[in-house]
Amino acid sequence: MDSIRNLYNIGHGPSSSHAIGPERICKEILKNYEGDYYKVILYGSLSLTGVGHLTDKIIKTVLGNVDIEFSNDQHYDHPNTMDIFIYKNNALIGQERYFSIGGGAILRKGDELKEKPHIYPHQSFQEIKDYCKANQWALHDYVYHFEGDAIKTYLAEVWKVMEDAIDLGLHTEGFLPGELKVRRKAKSLLYNQKSKVSIELRLVSAYAYAVSEVNASGGLVVTAPTCGSSGILPSVLYYLKDIYKYNDKIIINALATAGIIGNLVKHNGSISGAEAGCQAEVGTACSMAAGAYAAIENGDLDVIEYAAEIALEHHLGLTCDPIMGYVQIPCIERNAVAAHRAINAGELAQLLISTSLISFDTIVATMKETGNDLLASYRETSAGGLAKKYKK
Ligand code: SF4
Numbered sequence: 001m002d003s004i005r006n007l008y009n010i011g012h013g014p015s016s017s018h019a020i021g022p023e024r025i026c027k028e029i030l031k032n033y034e035g036d037y038y039k040v041i042l043y044g045s046l047s048l049t050g051v052g053h054l055t056d057k058i059i060k061t062v063l064g065n066v067d068i069e070f071s072n073d074q075h076y077d078h079p080n081t082m083d084i085f086i087y088k089n090n091a092l093i094g095q096e097r098y099f100s101i102g103g104g105a106i107l108r109k110g111d112e113l114k115e116k117p118h119i120y121p122h123q124s125f126q127e128i129k130d131y132c133k134a135n136q137w138a139l140h141d142y143v144y145h146f147e148g149d150a151i152k153t154y155l156a157e158v159w160k161v162m163e164d165a166i167d168l169g170l171h172t173e174g175f176l177p178g179e180l181k182v183r184r185k186a187k188s189l190l191y192n193q194k195s196k197v198s199i200e201l202r203l204v205s206a207y208a209y210a211v212s213e214v215n216a217s218g219g220l221v222v223t224a225p226t227c228g229s230s231g232i233l234p235s236v237l238y239y240l241k242d243i244y245k246y247n248d249k250i251i252i253n254a255l256a257t258a259g260i261i262g263n264l265v266k267h268n269g270s271i272s273g274a275e276a277g278c279q280a281e282v283g284t285a286c287s288m289a290a291g292a293y294a295a296i297e298n299g300d301l302d303v304i305e306y307a308a309e310i311a312l313e314h315h316l317g318l319t320c321d322p323i324m325g326y327v328q329i330p331c332i333e334r335n336a337v338a339a340h341r342a343i344n345a346g347e348l349a350q351l352l353i354s355t356s357l358i359s360f361d362t363i364v365a366t367m368k369e370t371g372n373d374l375l376a377s378y379r380e381t382s383a384g385g386l387a388k389k390y391k392k
Contacts, residue, residue, distance in 0.1 A: 001120040001267045003147055004259030008158045009104040009223040013215030014327035016227040017080050017272055017380075018046060018053030021100025025082055026062035028106070033094050035086035038066040043076035043083075045274035045380040046100065052178065052325020052382070054218060077109065079274035079379060102272025102280070103225045120146050125264055125308075125360040129301050138299060139291075140256035155252045155259075158222050162211070162234035165221050169210025176216045178326045179392075185332075186210035203242065204343065205336040207235035212332040225262040225271040228278075228327045229285035231335035233258055236289040236342050240296055250296060257295040258288035261308045261360075268361070269368040273320035273380040276371020278334070283315030283367065286338040286345070293346030306356045307349035311342055312363045316370050319378035321385030330386055 011020040029038070040059055042050050047070040050056055056068050078099040086094040097109035122128045132142050143151060169186045176182045189206035211231035215221045221230040237254060240246050262271065265284045270276040290311035294304045315338070323329045349356075377384030 001118065001123065001263050002116055003119045004143065004151065004256070004263050005154055006105060007103060007223070007225055007259055007262045007266060008155070008255070010158065010161050010220065011104055011223065011227070012058075012218050013221050013227045013230070014218060015053040015055075016104040016223045017100045017102050017274060018050060018055045019058050019218075020104035020223065020227065021080065021106050022046070022055050022082060023058045023062055024104065024106050025084070025098045025100065026059055028098075028108075029084050029086065029096065030062065033086045035088050035093060036065060037087040038063045039069070039085040039087070040066055041069045041071050041083040043071050043073060043081040044079040046080045046082055047071050048381040048383065049322065049325030052322065053327060079376075080272070102270060102275060103223045103266065104227075120263075123267065125261075125305055128260065129305060132301055138253070138257075139260050139295065139301065139304065140253035143256040143260060151256070152252060155255045156248070158255060159237075159248065159251055161220060161222050162224075163238065165211045165214045165219065165230075166207050166234060166238050167210075168219060169212075169214045170206065172213065176213060176326075176328055177218070178328065179324060180326055180328055182216075182326075182328045182332075184209075184213050186213055199243075200239065200343070201340065204235050204239045204339045207238045208232060208336040208339040209332060211235065212335045216326065216328050216332060224258070224288065225266060225284050226273070226281045228273065228331050229281040229335060229338070231332070232282065232285035232339045232342060233289045233292065235335070235339040236293055240293070246296060254292035254296050257304065258292040261291040262288045264360070265312070265364050265367070269364040270371055275379065276368065277318060277374045277379050278320040279312075279315045279318040279367055280371055281320070282334050282338045283312050283318055285335075286315060286342045287312040289339060289342035290345035290349070293343055294349055297346060298350050300353070302356070303349050303353050305360045306353055307346045309356070309358055309360045309363045310345040310349055312360075312367060313358065314341065314345075316363075316367060317374075319374065319385050320380040321378060321387040322380070322382055323387050323390045325382045325387075329390075
C-alpha cells in the first residue's frame with residue numbers, strides 16, 4: 001500500500017474523481033506539453049455527470065483554450081476516462097488517455113503495469129493487526145513507523161483544512177450553486193435548539209452538512225476518502241474534540257488510524273462511486289470514522305476492526321445516483337446519516353466485540369464484488385435511482 005497522503009488529498013470540491021482528478025490530469029498535461037489549444041473528450045461517468053460535478057469548469061480553468069466533448073461512446077477502459085489532444089500552431093503534437101480512478105488519484109494509460117511505491121509491507125487488516133499486536137503498537141504507531149514523523153505534520157494540515165471547512169460551512173447561508181436550488185442547512189442545524197433531538201444528532205449533523213456544503217460549492221476540503229464523502233470523518237472527530245475536549249494529538253492519531261482503514265479499502269476494494277457505487281465512498285468514509293471513533297474511545301485493535309467492519313457492512317449495495325449530477329442530493333444528507341452510523345458502529349463494536357464473526361478484510365472483498373455486480377446506472381452516471389425518479 002502507498003502513503004495515506006494519497007488518500008487524504010486536499011483540494012476543491014465537489015468531486016475528487018470529477019474535479020480533483022481531472023484538474024491533476026490537466027496539470028500533468030501542461031507539465032509535459034507546450035500546447036496552445038486542447039481538445040478533451042470525457043467518457044462514462046465523467047461525461048454523464050461532468051457538468052453537475054463541475055468537471056468542465058475545472059478543465060477550462062487549468063487548460064484555458066480548450067474544447068470539451070461529452071461523449072456517448074460506450075467503448076472506454078475505465079468508468080472515468082478522459083482523452084486529451086494537444087495542439088500547437090494548429091498541429092497535433094500529442095494525445096493522451098487518462099483515468100480518474102477515485103479519491104483524486106489519476107492513472108495514465110500505459111502506466112497501469114508500473115510498480116507503485118509500497119510504503120507499507122502489509123496488504124490486509126489481519127496482517128497489520130498481527131504485526132501491531134506483536135509489537136504492542138496502536139494503528140497510529142504503525143503509520144508513523146512506516147511513513148515517518150513527516151506524516152504527522154501532513155495530518156495536522158489535513159485536520160486544519162477539515163476544521164476550516166466546518167467553520168466556513170457553519171457561517172454560510174443561502175443556496176448551493178446549481179439548478180436544484182438546495183438551501184444550505186449547516187448553520188440552521190447548529191442553532192436549532194427548539195426540537196427535542198439530541199445534542200449529538202444536531203451537532204454531528206451540522207458539522208457533516210457544513211463540510212458537505214463547502215464541498216458542493218467547490219470549496220476546499222479533504223478527500224476522506226473522496227470529496228462526496230468528505231463530511232463524515234471530520235464531523236465525528238470535530239464532535240469528539242468539541243464535546244469531550246480531545247486534543248489535536250489524539251485527533252491526528254485517529255486520522256492516522258482512519259487513513260489505514262481507508263487505504264485498505266482503496267487497495268483491496270474501491271473508493272470510487274463510478275467503480276462501485278456509493279458504498280465505496282460513503283461506506284468507506286463511515287468505516288474510517290467508525291474505526292477512528294473506536295480508536296479514541298477504546299483503542300483495542302479488535303474493536304477498531306469490528307467498528308470499521310460494521311460500518312462498511314451496513315452500506316453494502318448503496319448506489320450512487322446524484323440528482324442532475326450535483327453532489328448535493330442524496331450526498332449531503334447521506335454524509336450526516338453516515339456520521340451517526342459511524343458513532344453507532346464504534347459503540348456497538350465495544351458492546352459486541354466478543355460476538356464478532358466477519359473480518360474487515362472479508363467485508364472489503366464483499367464490497368468490491370457487490371460493486372462489480374451493480375448496474376452502471378447506479379455507479380455515478382445519474383441514470384438510475386433518485387436521479388431518474390426525481391422530477392423538478
Ligand atoms: S451518491 Fe455517494 S458516491 Fe455518488 S456522488 Fe453522492 S456521495 Fe458520491
